[in-house]
Amino acid sequence: TATGTINPVVSVQVGSQISGKVAQLFADFNSKVTKGQVLAQIDQKPFKARLSQARAAVKSARGNLSRANVLAIQRKREFDRMAALRPQAFVSQADVDLAETNYRDAAANVEVLQAQLDQAQAALASAELDLGYTTIYSPVDGIVVSRNVDVGQTLAAAFQTPILFLIAQDLTHMQVNANVSESDIGGVKEGTEANFRVDAYPKQFFDGVVTQVRNAPINIQNVVTYDVVITVRNPELKLKPGMTANVTIVTARKENPLRVPNGALRFRMPNVPTDRKASRVWVLDPNHQPRQVDVSTGITDSLSTEILDGSLNQGDQVIVGIETEEEQLQKKLPPGFEPGRGLR
Secondary structure (H helix, E strand, O other): OEEEEEEEOOEEEEEOOOOEEEEEEOOOOOOEEOOOOEEEEEOOHHHHHHHHHHHHHHHHHHHHHHHHHHHHHHHHHHHHHHHHHHHHOOOOHHHHHHHHHHHHHHHHHHHHHHHHHHHHHHHHHHHHHHHHHOEEEOOOOEEEEEEOOOOOOEEOOOOOOOEEEEEEOOOOEEEEEEEEEOOOHHHOOOOOEEEEEEOOEEEEEEEEEEEEEEEEEEEEOOEEEEEEEEEEEOOOOOOOOOOEEEEEEOOOOOOOOOEEEHHHHHOOOOOOOOOOOOOEEEEEOOOOOEEEEEEEEEEEOOOEEEEEEEOOOOOOOEOOOOOOHHHHHHHHOOOOEEOOOEEO
16 A cells, blocks of 8 residues: 555646746636647737847948958958069058058958857847747647746746646546555556545545556655556546545455454454464454464455465454443443543
8 A cells, every 4th residue: 555646647847938027828727728829928028129139239240241341352452452563663561561461450350240240140049039938838738737827927037947837738647656665666566456545535446557666766754665656547537636545556466365354463462472473363262252363364455464374264253452341331321421420
């Protein structure tokens, strides 16, 4: 046996990659959504302004680069002309060197302005991307099980992604994440049958199958458990995410075994020394006298245990507890009545 939590098989967190104020919401709790459907809108005004600035910066950078290219072409022509006139001594070497320096400066300026244009274009692409992020879409078909924001709320995505919605892909198929103790995990295998109950329907058992036994240990206050995933069909949608399940995993099955209540194995006769390592039960003989019987036990569940060997027969009366005469009398009296004091 174990306890666990019921969860959707697939649940997707929908977050925001940008910071901003929530302008509109188009989905709420229990809303059915489809992949690509708009769920929320973040205020676009600051992002549109940033986009306009980025476009203006690209336009300015292109103009600067264009002028620099024209100047570089002029400087190249001047340098070529000076270099051609130098052999005839029409110009001095200093004039040639100056023309070459001017040309190289102009060419270097072109490279700088080209880098500035590339930077401005990258900023423009980033601004366009951020504007696109202001519209939040559903990544899957499913049902909204959680909404964590309201209109007017400011999202801060600087340190971690704000989660706006939690979408369950299919609530007709659920899973139980059960914490199984290390002493019991050895008998749990994939494909093992399991059943469980929830507080909302205490008289109904839900059947499932173990689909995964996770190896990562869960250590809480030096108690080690393992996460066992049990899948279950939920066609009537009775099971809700987050419900607590009391799980029984069927590690072995036998038809009509000889069995006794677990309380009979735990019972100890007062003032009778016992060996706690041995398995024994107390039965009533034909004279209604208690008699101790040593037994060998087999498989067990939360209610009873199989008896493999021992002087125990079907129909024998086993003792699970002792009531004193005073306790028996108290049960027969009206509520609130105390012997010797009357009703209170």
